[in-house]
Amino acid sequence: MDDAVASERGPDACVRAARGERDALFELYEAHHAHVRAFARRLVGDEALAEDLVHDVFLALPKALESFRGECSVRSYIVSVAAKRAQRWIRTAARRRAMESRFSREPISGPSLPDESAQRREMAEILSRALDTLPVDQRVAFVLCEVEERTSTEVGAMLGEKAATIRARVKLAKTKLREALAKDGGAS
Amino acid sequence: MTDLDALTRALREEHSVEASSEGELGRRRLERAVGRGKRKRRLHLVALLAASFVGVTAWAGTTGRLPRVAAMIEALVASPEEPRDERHAAAPPSAVPAIASVAPTAIASEPIEPPPPPVVSAAPAPKPTVRPAPPPPPPDVDALYREAHAAHFDRKDPAAALAAWDRYLAAAGPSGRFTLEARYNRALALLRLGRRDEARAALEPFARGEYGGYRRDDATRLVESLR
Numbered sequence: 418m419d420d421a422v423a424s425e426r427g428p429d430a431c432v433r434a435a436r437g438e439r440d441a442l443f444e445l446y447e448a449h450h451a452h453v454r455a456f457a458r459r460l461v462g463d464e465a466l467a468e469d470l471v472h473d474v475f476l477a478l479p480k481a482l483e484s485f486r487g488e489c490s491v492r493s494y495i496v497s498v499a500a501k502r503a504q505r506w507i508r509t510a511a512r513r514r515a516m517e518s519r520f521s522r523e524p525i526s527g528p529s530l531p532d533e534s535a536q537r538r539e540m541a542e543i544l545s546r547a548l549d550t551l552p553v554d555q556r557v558a559f560v561l562c563e564v565e566e567r568t569s570t571e572v573g574a575m576l577g578e579k580a581a582t583i584r585a586r587v588k589l590a591k592t593k594l595r596e597a598l599a600k601d602g603g604a605s
Numbered sequence: 606m607t608d609l610d611a612l613t614r615a616l617r618e619e620h621s622v623e624a625s626s627e628g629e630l631g632r633r634r635l636e637r638a639v640g641r642g643k644r645k646r647r648l649h650l651v652a653l654l655a656a657s658f659v660g661v662t663a664w665a666g667t668t669g670r671l672p673r674v675a676a677m678i679e680a681l682v683a684s685p686e687e688p689r690d691e692r693h694a695a696a697p698p699s700a701v702p703a704i705a706s707v708a709p710t711a712i713a714s715e716p717i718e719p720p721p722p723p724v725v726s727a728a729p730a731p732k733p734t735v736r737p738a739p740p741p742p743p744p745d746v747d748a749l750y751r752e753a754h755a756a757h758f759d760r761k762d763p764a765a766a767l768a769a770w771d772r773y774l775a776a777a778g779p780s781g782r783f784t785l786e787a788r789y790n791r792a793l794a795l796l797r798l799g800r801r802d803e804a805r806a807a808l809e810p811f812a813r814g815e816y817g818g819y820r821r822d823d824a825t826r827l828v829e830s831l832r
Binding site: 451 | 609613617618619620627631636638639747751758780783784817818819
């Protein structure tokens, strides 16, 4: 009940941030950066480039908030800004991964991780490489719906698309991912 | 063999939402970038003003209007004690010395002529015009939102918050930027005032998903608890 009664505190900061108030921008950063960062890492699959994307999103946020009309929550809106600006970083990350796999078929993993963590990281990298085979709109839809477990209605509101369009993109993405993974010999 | 669901789960867990040192580093980076942006804008403004000044001076120099432009600039930056509407009165006695002080060699050899009568002073005084009263300004919806927000969150006064949310909603309309948040917060204000039936009626559209996934789960729990 307490969670349910928690009101939306973000919009006031949005109004002030859109007017160019620095403090409001940092309030929004403190409240939402962790979610935006997690989304950016899942989408881009490269921590350094994801960090650049987060930086870019919050720099562009005051301007982006001018067109915020309350279609979704503030957090979802900021994530949608990240989704719309991600293309450049996705391409760079995909090029980087392609170069890595040209030199070595083995994914580059961190030093001496526990088995479980190492396996999880490896699996995440396999999926990131497979995601590189998708067009950006399908990739974004897949990450928002399947990885972040948002509904197609919510994602549709975030991206300004119909829920049915989002569902179709996710379905196509899954088919292509299965094909890519089968070709790679890593998954079914 | 690993299935797609397992890979998806791995990607989700590998980059989970958690506080990390990147948060603080990212904030510092953002602070630097925002500060740089301000400095850059200030420099652009200064450069623009300097370029304008150089342009005007060059133009005035080639067309022989430099003394007059100098006098105008001097009048503009004159001490604030001087009355502003001096230009409506007769030519001030300081006009000639001002020109002389800018270019003394240029006018020293020439006989000093009385300055031409100021054009502005010859013009008849403008007739007072009666303008129709301007239409009342549209309500500042952002100010209304801030007012409601302060009553709701800072003062925690549900009665004042309810009235303020109503004012915001009336001004912003159904397509207002924060209409959704305002409707939800209004429902909570009703709940805090003990007006359970009205609160339930206000929450039901959220629970039915009429606004997509926005606060749907919370609203559903609240509506169930209000039955």
